[in-house]
Amino acid sequence: xxxITLKTRDGSVHEFEGxxxxxxxxxxxxxxxxxxxxxxxxxxxxxxxxxxxxxxxADVKLPPMSVDEDELLDGSDYRQPSSRxxxxxxxxxxxxxxxxxxxxxD
Amino acid sequence: MLQxxxxxxxxxxxxxxxxxxxxxxxxxxxxxxxxxxxxxGAEPEMPYDRPALSKDYLAGKKTFDRMYLRPxxxxxxxxxxxxxxxxxxxxxxxxxxxxxxxxxxxxxxSLIWAAGGAPRALTCDGHNLSGIFYIRNKADCDALIAxxxxxxxxxxxxxxxxxxxxxxxxxxxxxxxxVVEALNRLLxxxxxxxxxxxxxxxxxxxxxEIRLSAGVQSIAGKxxxxxxxxxxxxxxxxxxxxxxxIGIIPSVLPLLIAGAEGGNGVNVDEFCRTSLADIYxxxxxxxxxxxxGIRIESVQNASDQAITAARAICxxxxxxxxVPWFWSNQYxxxxxxxxxxxxxxxxxxxxxxxxxxFSLVYMKSGTVIALDCINMPRDYVQGRKLVETGARIDPTxxxxxxxxxxxxxxx
Ligand SMILES: Cc1cc2nc3c(=O)[nH]c(=O)nc-3n(C[C@H](O)[C@H](O)[C@H](O)COP(=O)(O)OP(=O)(O)OC[C@H]3O[C@@H](n4cnc5c(N)ncnc54)[C@H](O)[C@@H]3O)c2cc1C
Ligand code: FES
Numbered sequence: 065x066x067x068i069t070l071k072t073r074d075g076s077v078h079e080f081e082g083x084x085x086x087x088x089x090x091x092x093x094x095x096x097x098x099x100x101x102x103x104x105x106x107x108x109x110x111x112x113x114x115x116x117x118x119x120x121x122a123d124v125k126l127p128p129m130s131v132d133e134d135e136l137l138d139g140s141d142y143r144q145p146s147s148r149x150x151x152x153x154x155x156x157x158x159x160x161x162x163x164x165x166x167x168x169x170d
Numbered sequence: 171m172l173q174x175x176x177x178x179x180x181x182x183x184x185x186x187x188x189x190x191x192x193x194x195x196x197x198x199x200x201x202x203x204x205x206x207x208x209x210x211g212a213e214p215e216m217p218y219d220r221p222a223l224s225k226d227y228l229a230g231k232k233t234f235d236r237m238y239l240r241p242x243x244x245x246x247x248x249x250x251x252x253x254x255x256x257x258x259x260x261x262x263x264x265x266x267x268x269x270x271x272x273x274x275x276x277x278x279x280s281l282i283w284a285a286g287g288a289p290r291a292l293t294c295d296g297h298n299l300s301g302i303f304y305i306r307n308k309a310d311c312d313a314l315i316a317x318x319x320x321x322x323x324x325x326x327x328x329x330x331x332x333x334x335x336x337x338x339x340x341x342x343x344x345x346x347x348x349v350v351e352a353l354n355r356l357l358x359x360x361x362x363x364x365x366x367x368x369x370x371x372x373x374x375x376x377x378x379e380i381r382l383s384a385g386v387q388s389i390a391g392k393x394x395x396x397x398x399x400x401x402x403x404x405x406x407x408x409x410x411x412x413x414x415x416i417g418i419i420p421s422v423l424p425l426l427i428a429g430a431e432g433g434n435g436v437n438v439d440e441f442c443r444t445s446l447a448d449i450y451x452x453x454x455x456x457x458x459x460x461x462x463g464i465r466i467e468s469v470q471n472a473s474d475q476a477i478t479a480a481r482a483i484c485x486x487x488x489x490x491x492x493v494p495w496f497w498s499n500q501y502x503x504x505x506x507x508x509x510x511x512x513x514x515x516x517x518x519x520x521x522x523x524x525x526x527x528f529s530l531v532y533m534k535s536g537t538v539i540a541l542d543c544i545n546m547p548r549d550y551v552q553g554r555k556l557v558e559t560g561a562r563i564d565p566t567x568x569x570x571x572x573x574x575x576x577x578x579x580x581x
Contacts, residue, residue, distance in 0.1 A: 086236065090236060093240070093241070094238075094241045095241065096240065096241050096243075096244050096247065098196055098200070098240070101473075103469055103470060103473060104221070104469070104497055105219040105221060105222050105237065107222075107225065107226070107497070107499060107504075108504070109497035109499070109504060109506055110495075110497070111551070132504070132545075132547045135547040135548040135551065136547045136550075136551060138548065138551060138552075139547075139550075139551025139552065139554065
């Protein structure tokens with residue numbers, strides 16, 4: 065189990081246990097946070113699963129961003145250097161203490 | 171008085187627990203609806219991601235427990251009564267009551283009809299043979315998955331998105347696949363010619379046989395099982411199983427019988443209201459008579475219409491004005507569509523299909539109305555603005571891939 069710290073759009077912070085082997089998007093969705101729309105179900109077609117990765121352990125690198133993910137994120141008015149599509153980030157045990165913010169809705 | 175209280179009733183009943191129904195229920199609570207809500211669906215499963223059926227689920231790449239639209243405790247946590255495996259058969263708008271397939275009557279304050287559609291079925295000779303599959307729900311898909319290991323060859327009837335997605339996955343399993351399409355190109359209902367020809371080539375390249383302008387005359391069988399398809403061209407194609415993807419028929423009969431206006435689905439206004447008081451209709455079975463004037467089959471449309479209806483029930487009338495979008499995955503090709511190409515009078519190709527990465531821009535009276543982007547997410551995200559603003563851009567600039575669509579917006 066990996067604890068995920070999630071900041072929702074109202075600024076409130078939530079902590080919940082994530083399931084490894086599933087994407088960050090699936091973890092957030094399955095914890096009941098419906099403001100992460102994730103309309104395409106995680107197939108990188110919609111960009112409605114946009115988050116900011118605020119913190120990952122120093123010794124861990126997230127999987128690199130594909131060109132497609134990069135271009136989809138470019139469509140957002142709220143893109144930041146920490147932006148990711150959460151369906152493209154698998155939760156692994158090494159990501160203990162990961163902190164994530166749901167990006168504003170475009 | 172006592173009897174009245176004993177009768178089951180909800181302030182809002184949602185019929186159909188698919189993409190639209192699930193979103194409607196969730197949105198009602200999000201917008202502060204305090205009354206009782208029942209979500210009644212014919213399928214035994216909790217609301218799930220339907221598009222994955224003909225993609226990762228059929229391919230065996232995603233297990234069903236990863237396809238729930240919401241966690242399984244979501245509904246009870248929000249005080250939404252989810253009734254599964256129950257079909258609504260009758261709507262009586264005068265008494266504001268519905269009747270379920272177990273003959274119980276349930277009364278409603280507002281009703282949201284989100285029943286989607288049923289696959290259009292074959293009617294030709296042989297349509298009752300075993301080995302004929304449709305892909306609309308999990309049960310359909312499971313039946314197909316169970317039959318696949320024994321099938322060496324398959325015929326896909328209908329060259330639309332669902333049939334082509336299935337064809338791509340079956341090729342991945344090594345099954346011999348022939349796609350039969352009645353019109354003279356694939357995807358003819360939804361895409362322009364260059365996109366059709368591109369997908370035709372890609373499928374052929376992956377070993378799919380394609381028959382265009384070929385009608386199905388009858389299904390051939392042996393011992394009650396499918397053995398092939400007879401075409402009106404005289405050809406018979408041998409097959410161990412058939413997948414039929416020739417569109418859907420909106421599931422709206424109870425509403426039409428109740429007197430709702432409609433035909434191709436139920437007609438709704440820009441707030442998803444039907445012609446019957448307190449009855450709304452969203453998703454695949456709703457035909458928005460104002461604005462687009464058509465019925466759209468997509469997750470985006472079902473979700474956004476559900477939000478519109480939920481808002482209206484909560485007293486906020488905000489017209490549906492979302493820009494439609496859609497996706498389809500075949501092989502390693504990702505198609506993303508923005509806008510609606512209905513009524514286009516010109517298309518402009520951006521990029522070379524031979525590179526397997528290009529876009530087709532649809533124009534109507536000189537304005538951009540839609541784009542199909544294949545392995546081209548940049549055009550998809552940047553093209554949205556062009557569609558939203560109904561941009562007028564000269565065709566030569568649009569075709570020039572050295573110019574980004576973002577720059578063209580600014581012009
Ligand atoms: C295989 C497949 C692949 C697809 N791929 C894509 C895609 O890639 N992208 C995309 O945007 N869209 C895709 N779609 C379309 C998308 O799934 C639909 O547009 C969407 O599900 C529509 O939502 P809905 O709520 O209107 O209907 P549905 O999701 O179909 O839900 C309707 C529900 O109502 C139930 N029901 C029907 N009648 C009754 C009744 N009388 N009483 C109670 N319940 C009833 C049905 O059993 C069903 O569960 C795909 C569809 C299929 C079948
Ligand atoms: S869920 Fe659609 S891109 Fe991530």
